[in-house]
Amino acid sequence: MANYHLNISYGRVGKGGPHIDYILGQNKYSNKQNEIEYTDHNLPIWSKSPKEFWIAADDKERTNGTVYKEIRISLPNELSKEKNIELLNEFINIILEGKYHYSIAIHSKESSYKTEILNTHAHIMFSPRELDGVERNKDIFFKRFNAKSPELGGCKKNTSWNNIEKLLEIRKIWENIQNKYLENENIDERVSCETLEKQRKIALEN
Template identity: 35%
Template sequence: MASFHYSIKSGKKGSARRHANYIDRKGSHSDKEDLIQTGHGNMPEWAGDDPKRFWSVADKHERANGAVYREHEITLPSELSTEQQVELADRLAKNLAGIKPYQYALHAPEGKLGGDPNPHIHLMCSDRLPDGIPRTPEQTFARYNAKSPSAGGCRKDSGGKSPMELKQQVTAQRKLVADTQNQFLAENGYSARVDHRSLRDQGIARSPERHLGQRFVKEMADAEKSQYAQCRKEAQVASVT
């Protein structure tokens, strides 16, 4: 059953290349067997269409107190086939990233509760906005110069925005994710839909699902996992009937 999950978090300086290896299942993460698809785009010319080089340079030259990337984690509708999930993942990545450099990976691990697949994407987006001005790798991540853009780095998408504006941006991104998924579901003949709004705003009188965490789930008995998964499905069905 399609359900909406979308979260954003920031990656600090020095963590981007390592996290890119994690989502790409490279290096010490290569033993994981849940990787379905990877992709990237909008890399600057100096990166040579190589996201690893881009993140390595960002880790080195981004300002010490600045976010090197924003990670968007999005659950995909389980109704879709693997091929459809690949297509939707690519569409979501492009819609959210816009013109910013990005890298994404589609994972489909077996769910720890109930054993159902848990298809989701990890999308890493740079906060730097390309503007067509040629820059060296180091200058790309320098402070933006509003009076003379060619003398500074690329402007940051979050730069100069108030907390209210940033909150509104997140709300707009949540809506974009839901709209993109719903359009794709409709295009492919599915009746399921997702809703980015809170349960209260949807008029649904139940508590939000509590995130249990991997450690908690591992400590649950098999019977507890099955019971929790069944209750979760029943709650989802009740919310749409």
């Protein structure tokens, strides 16, 4: 049965490097490597690897600053691996619009609470600094934004990601796009971003 899950979290200075290791199954998390089904990244030209980018964020963001936002979503087991990758990338293109540096990974493992069911989910880890077309090096990118001379400051952080309205917006987008893919594959299952209590209320009203 298709299930719905989406949440947004964040990581402060010092968490970027360890978390990219976790979602990519590397270094002390190498035991997770067999869970990794897919990875992709949108990184600046000065970064030779995802780890270099997120370590730079840890080093150069202000003390206690937010290094990354993370959207974690469950992927429908009813879809093939290839379709889930397509689904994930379409979702990312819609919500991030090519305006952020990110690292993503799909993990798939046996569910801890249901036998013969896979826990297939994706981590979307992105910097909340919105790209504005100005080329910046590592030392400039994470600085405070300079409105008068953007090239002298870092990319501005998009604070809308802190709002409940943004969360509700992307939860609805994720509902719609999953249902589109399930319908296109002639799968009867559908998902809802509403709570079970609200779904029950709507069902009773109908």
